[in-house]
Amino acid sequence: MITSVVRQALRTRGAEPAVLCHTGDPTTARRELASLRLRSGDLLVDLDTHRPGDPIEIPGVGGEGEPEAVGLVAVVAASLTDLGRVLTVATALPPTVHLLAAVADTPGHQGPLLPTPPGIDEWNDLLEARVRRLGRRGWVCELFFPNSVETALALDCVVHGTRGGHRGRRVLPLAAVHGREGCLWRPGDIASTGVTATGPVPLRRVSPVADLVLRTDEGTLPAWEDPVVPHLDVPTTSRPRITITEAGEDPHRTGSFDTHTIPPIDERFVNPIGFTKKAGGPMGDLGDHGDRTALSEGRKVLFTVPEHGTVTDLDVGRVRYLRGVRVNWSGQVGPVSMVRAVASLAAAGVPLVSGPVPPWASSLGRPLIDLLTSVEERGLADPLTREEHSVRLRRAALGTHGRAARWSALAAGAGVPTPPEPLVTVMLCTRRPELVGFALAQVVRQRDVRFELVLALHGFSADLPEVRSAVREFSASGIPITVHEAPGDQVFGAVLNDAADRASGTVIAKWDDDDWYGPDHLADMLMARTYSGADVVGITQDLVYLQELDLTVWRSYQTEKPSPDVVGSTIVIDRSVLTDVGGFRPLPRAIDSQLLLAVRRHGGRIYRTHGLGYLLRRAGEGHTWGADMGYFLRRNSRQWSGWRPSALLEGEPRPLGSETVPETTLSVPSAREGRPSTTTTGGHR
Template sequence: MGTARGTDEDVADTLVARALDGARRPALVLRADAADAAGTPRPTDDGVTTVPPGDLPAAPDGASWRTVVLVADDPADLRRLAPVVTVSGTGWAREVAVVVRRADTPLTWADPSPGPTAPAVRRPERVESVLAHGGTLLTATLDRRGDVGAVLTAVALAAGTTRATTGDPDVGVHNPVGFRRRWTRDHVDLDPRAPLTPALVAGLRDARGVRVPPDADPRTVQGLAMAGVPLVRPGDDDVPDDALAREERSVAQRRTALVAHAHDSGWRAPTVSVLLATRRPAMLGHALAQVARQRLALPGAAIEVVVAPHGWDADETEITAALPRTPYVVRPVAADAPLGAVLQEATDAASGDVLLKLDDDDWYGPDVVTDLLLARRYSGATLVGMPAELVRVVPADATVRRKGPSENFGTLVAGGTMLIGAADLRALGGWRPVPRHVDARLLDDLLAAGGTVYRTHGLGYLLRREADGHTWDPGTDYFLRPDSLLDRWAGFRPPPSVGIVEQAGSTP
């Protein structure tokens, strides 16, 4: 074992040196053996910093990393590490290299088709791939700085055609990306001998539900649940013949399976800073209640709240009472400051690995933070969010469910659900100091820089629309057009996943 491990290290050292030869500095090398016996990272040398994946330092002297190199043991390890590195917020670079210690075939670049199942990734100016010393090295040089996570995800998706059939399912392969809301077949029976493969998942997505026999392979069952395929286990009722109820079951099952996978794999969630900018003192209690009800199921998950009163002074006793076990920061901002500047003040005061923008008047289910963190892990996207799918239209006394895709890569998410790495936001230059369309400007900047946007399900988020008072206001009729709706209910009808408990100020 000692000889094999030494050989692997020699291969990695040789290929990393080749990747760094002539590469731009500062350079960041991510490899699991970066820490010495004392647990300290390898020192910076010649503009190169080497650390374990997921333990990312800032570039020296406030600069950005210009080259990033990821070292993996084999193609399966690469597929596991790519989402971890992306979640950790590597940011942007001009050169990205991937080293695989043990490989039979060279790594390749395969342009993923932008759309529901793959991120849009800028094609590199130059891609070189070699097979040497029993391993492989791919280097990609971009025409300008691009999203490292998106590049790593593209390479990982193209890494090999075989899939492991033992051990934990690969979250980079078996996940809800591509979930289908509509079905063309009724329930189908799962073959108990069926191994878990991408083809099996794809072939079951059009079923209303999948009946799981008692002797089914547990790994296959876990992978199907992670992918969001609605399952009927022994003793369960059939999947309801209702699109919303079917998706509710899928979301609950996938969350359970993905959380279990995170615990079993040793993955730890990034810490979250909730950014709460509000002009309305009367809505502070409502907004804090949405944070307080979050149940953080992922290992390492933790929340802090940055309250940015816009033109008024918040009563900290109210915040403490609402969040007795949650750390918070209060950063008042002058009334004449534009909204973008308010959000930037909150961002500057935040200490979390990732930032979640929360709107003060909407409703958030107790698993919103968990679901966004999960989506960030399995999608590898720079920014994740939920669609504005469920809307409480107060002037019409109605609750609607709007049409639109979910669990897909795209260009738009609801502003009150945007989750982005703190390092990624810094690399973009932060929030633009504008009074309106702040969310749209951030998405524009991110996409122009080569970042990716992923939209997870929208069942845990309920947008509130009043007759006026919104920074983005297309008018009430915009949310009530019959051709844009899946469902419409009279009155206040939050779905089960929002799980609102009646409380003062919560229900209009």
């Protein structure tokens, strides 16, 4: 099908030459172009082997007195991951009047290859755009321009359109690369420049185009000659294979590799989106298959891993039905392909189990290594244990091997400063002074996130003893806090807007005063915000504690997917998006649902991530959401007597200020334990 589309484009391109490119699995991408008849001036390019920065020269194009553009550039990719990766190389492609981008296959959750136009006026003269499906899940996008377009920029718009157009924070620092594997290190970055082995880094006006250079090459690299821009050297992925026997590792090859010498994972495509909670599927096996690393189910090979270890979104989609994957470290092992495959599957939330991890795989990082051996295969038969393990794996893998994490570590190693992480404003509005200490204890234990707190006291004073002591203890932690006293007769939506006006963060996280939040709640929300590209991130009511019945129910909704609704007390939204939709409506109730509706009507995307780090408390009355107890009892997959959160909640902290101020208490069982713990209680807002 792709072949016929490209053949038709070749027939209609006029007298100008064509550049046909392929990337990804050659049995898919290269095969689609192999049978085409090309003219003498046409060019066939393997983008996977092209060195970033090396020009792609087309006879009769780009020289003095010659046309600047070609008649057709066609890029055929085996997967979206492959198309995104080679954007770094695509900067060498000439301008074109006809761009054809084709992806042979995509996962089931992926939408069309629909481009998002650039931000100024580069596409004002666009003549025609065509987007169509190829087969069941392939896509092709064609763009026609009368006066040509910058090919890399147009491809970038196509790739980012598949994520809804929200680009998110760029990966810093600005980088230049040398070597054929440069695109593995800066996937999808059209701002990344290829440089020579010795430098210098080119200037744009008076400034270098990069703040750090990464050189990847075989053999000995020459001395770096640019005195302004620092550089780092990393080995290529084609490292010697390692023989592992029952007696242990090959004694002639025992070296391990530093984490930062492994190319990062592109979390825009390899991520938990599409995770399924079904725990009844078969197990898969990751290990040697001939001379390649492969993942198999029985005798069926689901995908093979290239030597450089890149796992694609398509590969992840093929294994979602598995209960889990056993990692087999024995045999003739390609160290980089194996390490990157394990890290990628973990980043996608695929449940992995393993025996002892060999020393040569230490580049996985200690957190991920410990998790691989923490759960046995039989444990994955329990859906809750399986999902908890999946969440821990994705946290460790993306926190160590994601693009942002990798380049932050590289910048630190080279002494290149980078801006701080985004500041999150936790926004908590409460009518109940007796719950302030409980709520602040949930906030203060958040980790691995820069955040502040805006505490809105709705109808009472901060001078109340229980409030004053809790705020004092919170302030002692060093986390910034702003206390706002709102009149009791002010409508709730207006109170939230006043609280948002006092926020300093670029991201706002809503918080409730009586629900339980795990210490990684904020970090999980920001991680999902990064890989989903969504404007709003939140969770659903997976775990609910029914206070009147002293019962915990697990509702096990489908997560890791776009969704029109999330729990209001978990909404994480860019402050700019909140401003653009007009803030919160000045209403006494249904504030959160109205905000989500406004985001959708404004063209924003809402994403639902896992809900295991949160426990909703449901009392008998006083809720702004009117569902009764029967609603939760009818719609659950499992229930337990007493207070029984996920292990990811990590128990319950002591309410702040409780040592100096008497508290109303409720005795509930601690997570995974039978011991009672003390929880502040009160009426629900």
